[in-house]
Amino acid sequence: MDLDLTSVLVMTALTVSVSGAVFITDTVVRRDDAVGRIWAGAFLAGPLALLAFLVWAQERSAWWAVAVGNAAFVSTISMMWLGCRRYNERRMAVAAAGVVAGAVLAAGAVLVAGPDGGDWAGARTMYLLLTVFGVLGCVECLRGALRATRVAWALAVVLMLHSAFCLLRLVVFAVAGPDSGFFETWLSTIPASFVTVILTIVALVTASVLRAGRVPVRGLRSLSGARGRTAAEMARATGADSGVLVAEQFWIALQGLLTRASWHNELVAVFAVRVDDLQRIATAFGTEAAADVARAWRQSVRHHVPAAARVGEDGPSALLVSTVVVSAADARRAAERISQGAFEDLRTVPGAVLPTVGVGVALTDDQGWDAAALVACARAASVGGEAIADAADGLDPTRP
Numbered sequence: 001m002d003l004d005l006t007s008v009l010v011m012t013a014l015t016v017s018v019s020g021a022v023f024i025t026d027t028v029v030r031r032d033d034a035v036g037r038i039w040a041g042a043f044l045a046g047p048l049a050l051l052a053f054l055v056w057a058q059e060r061s062a063w064w065a066v067a068v069g070n071a072a073f074v075s076t077i078s079m080m081w082l083g084c085r086r087y088n089e090r091r092m093a094v095a096a097a098g099v100v101a102g103a104v105l106a107a108g109a110v111l112v113a114g115p116d117g118g119d120w121a122g123a124r125t126m127y128l129l130l131t132v133f134g135v136l137g138c139v140e141c142l143r144g145a146l147r148a149t150r151v152a153w154a155l156a157v158v159l160m161l162h163s164a165f166c167l168l169r170l171v172v173f174a175v176a177g178p179d180s181g182f183f184e185t186w187l188s189t190i191p192a193s194f195v196t197v198i199l200t201i202v203a204l205v206t207a208s209v210l211r212a213g214r215v216p217v218r219g220l221r222s223l224s225g226a227r228g229r230t231a232a233e234m235a236r237a238t239g240a241d242s243g244v245l246v247a248e249q250f251w252i253a254l255q256g257l258l259t260r261a262s263w264h265n266e267l268v269a270v271f272a273v274r275v276d277d278l279q280r281i282a283t284a285f286g287t288e289a290a291a292d293v294a295r296a297w298r299q300s301v302r303h304h305v306p307a308a309a310r311v312g313e314d315g316p317s318a319l320l321v322s323t324v325v326v327s328a329a330d331a332r333r334a335a336e337r338i339s340q341g342a343f344e345d346l347r348t349v350p351g352a353v354l355p356t357v358g359v360g361v362a363l364t365d366d367q368g369w370d371a372a373a374l375v376a377c378a379r380a381a382s383v384g385g386e387a388i389a390d391a392a393d394g395l396d397p398t399r400p
Contacts, residue, residue, distance in 0.1 A: 012193040013050035042079035049073040067110035081137035088144030127170035134163030148383040155206040250312020269331040272378035274318035277355035304341035358382040
């Protein structure tokens with residue numbers, strides 16, 4: 001098949017642009033979420049890269065377009081990795097600086113070569129950066145909360161294959177040059193465009209599914225509403241005393257509990273309880289059905305936690321619980337009560353669709369008195385639970 005460069009670039013740009021538009025539009029109709037915003041940036045950088053390369057293909061005097069394209073292409077992969085780090089609740093400052101540095105290096109390599117750099121100006125630097133960020137993204141998909149989400153495995157595989165492709169391009173480019181027959185046939189811009197299309201489609205599907213599990217559409221708000229609302233305001237919004245603290249209030253209460261418990265060397269347990277199917281229920285049966293399930297689930301969690309426990313918001317489909325326990329076995333029994341209680345209570349909701357509920361536990365014996373570490377471990381343990389009736393079957397409260 002004889003394909004010309006301009007046609008392939010146009011079709012690739014069209015595919016990447018449509019995919020980016022779909023994801024960004026979906027981001028607009030959902031509540032703000034840092035992961036979604038970062039990935040939206042990646043889907044914006046992709047069309048920019050293809051547009052820049054298309055400009056270069058049409059006007060060879062516009063050598064600066066290669067610098068823009070290389071930097072945008074590197075940003076696409078690096079921001080996918082950055083979004084995965086944010087999904088796993090990992091530190092972002094150094095990683096974000098690395099993303100910016102990668103884009104600057106990719107553009108700088110072309111600018112240093114200048115107008116005489118030709119078609120492949122800065123190619124080695126770009127291939128190296130794409131390989132590094134692709135491997136980092138693959139590793140991030142296989143750790144933390146993403147590791148328990150099987151859809152992230154597909155993204156990990158594609159990122160690894162893309163990294164292998166870029167590494168092969170780098171090696172062949174350095175050894176045989178871009179004019180070699182092998183490079184022109186298998187590793188030039190045209191085959192690379194097909195690889196880009198595959199990566200874009202898989203990234204769109206996986207990112208959309210992963211984001212859907214974190215953020216509801218605007219019609220399916222968390223029952224507590226906006227940040228900063230008091231318990232009384234929440235009660236008025238839901239028509240009953242929800243007994244669930246907003247996130248800021250819960251974190252203040254948790255820090256106070258940890259401080260007091262440390263004075264007496266008491267054991268504190270943090271439970272993360274999440275429901276994974278609200279978005280699917282809303283899509284299949286309507287937002288009203290999903291809201292009924294969410295309301296019953298929240299009331300059930302509050303009913304079955306220990307009497308002295310504090311329950312707080314942790315996003316639209318998760319709750320956090322903190323309490324003092326006697327032992328790890330006591331924490332396990334509490335988790336089982338929450339899981340089994342939720343199952344029984346949701347069965348009584350008329351027309352309810354039983355969602356998947358995960359319960360994770362973190363103990364100060366293992367994680368110390370750091371509130372952030374306890375919550376992160378409990379969240380990670382709650383992801384990817386079994387069916388609601390069996391959510392606590394494999395729970396080890398001594399393990400994050």
